[in-house]
Amino acid sequence: MFYLEQPSPDQQVLIRQALNEDVNTRDKDLEAIKEWLRKEPHLPDTWDDAMLMTFLRSCNFSLEKTKRRLDKYFTVKTIVPEFFTECDIARPEMQTIVNALEIATMPGMTPEGRRVHIARIATSDFEDFDYNYFARVIFMVADVYLKSEKLGSAGEVYVLDGENYRLKHLLKLLPIFAKNFSEFLPEAYGGTAGKLKLHWDKYLAAFEDFKPWFKEQENIKADESKRPGKTTSYEDCFGLHGSFRSLAVD
Template structure:
């Protein structure tokens, strides 16, 4: 079984060097950049005074060490923590509803890295009777994994590849999907997390997925829409993702996805106390200089991203 202690293999050697260059990371000035962000954070009355250095470094890397972009991302991250308690509170993976969901749907990040230094995450449902009312909990777990990665991507990666398995999507799901939940989730992914999304591969795609994509499309930036690929079988997927990084369920030679998923359950259990401490680290809009964030404007289901200007 995949050990939770080796969930994320870190880049070394030539790959490490290439990733440093891609992230615009200068090991000689990195500590100065980190100190500048920490100093900025202390001066923001509406944001937490302190946060783990590891998390801040992950944000800097995700922003190519642009201090201004990093500040905007961090502000949005803590803003979303306050604005979306359905995603960022009660994050105890041992709660029965979350354990049940982890047994009926999976979204683990694989341990290894592609030749380009990218991390691969695979999401699939196992139960055709999954109810869309569990969508918020699914998004919660996805961001729990994302937060663990803020801590444990010690060397940084050159981006992310997501594989979405559409095999259990049914017509009954489409009418029950909450546009509000979708929009909040995609704002988090695109604006609040230091994610460099390089590719999205939808496997077991059917005409029904085209309909679902049309529902989701308004919430996606054009850059992200252009990075989505649809595949009817796994053979086409292998042209993008090496077999050694894919589990056996997808024609690969890595650990079974079930094993990786169980290892992530254990890892999330280890972070139980950490998640609880994080709940108080949110933006306080009553202390924000200038105009407080208007959640209604931010989350209005009108396709508008007026407030979101981060590249």
């Protein structure tokens, strides 16, 4: 079972301050969002309370910002369903992706209550792949993380190893991260948190554990035919004309 180490009591105080979270009003805010969902004809009537609370936290408990973010989350699942369906890493196309990546949320938190995430392409010949499956894996990681986050975090630290992205200058940043976050970095990055592959394997195991949940989520999305006013298009969501399928990535 995928597990995120939860913040200490002192970190929880810092996190609540950073997220503008009031323990006396957060349940009221949650109920307000649930009531809003029930009234929006194009959105799911109900959803996981813990996920809704995670969205509230990510929006610093701004109800309007939370509504906009939830609307976009459910709408994207309708606009690009190929990113959110058949989330089974046993599929050969998915195996190509997960065998080439290593993505991890590292154990523990920084003293300020931030999570540390690391991502890398683990092979230098990762060329021939389907972008839709790549995006699907990334969204699966995001959903597992959101689903597993219980108390929120005061922020996120992202480390992108660019060696196999042909952006080797990014590696110059690693000594800075190693100096300040060595407790949370893998051994290969000058840290003490074990091997990156070990932490990626935790996500892979979670994908199997979450398989029924992923299947259930395929139908929890916006219904654009019921949206009041103008329907949302691909361009509205991404600000791009055309499709990700037409992008040429060098």
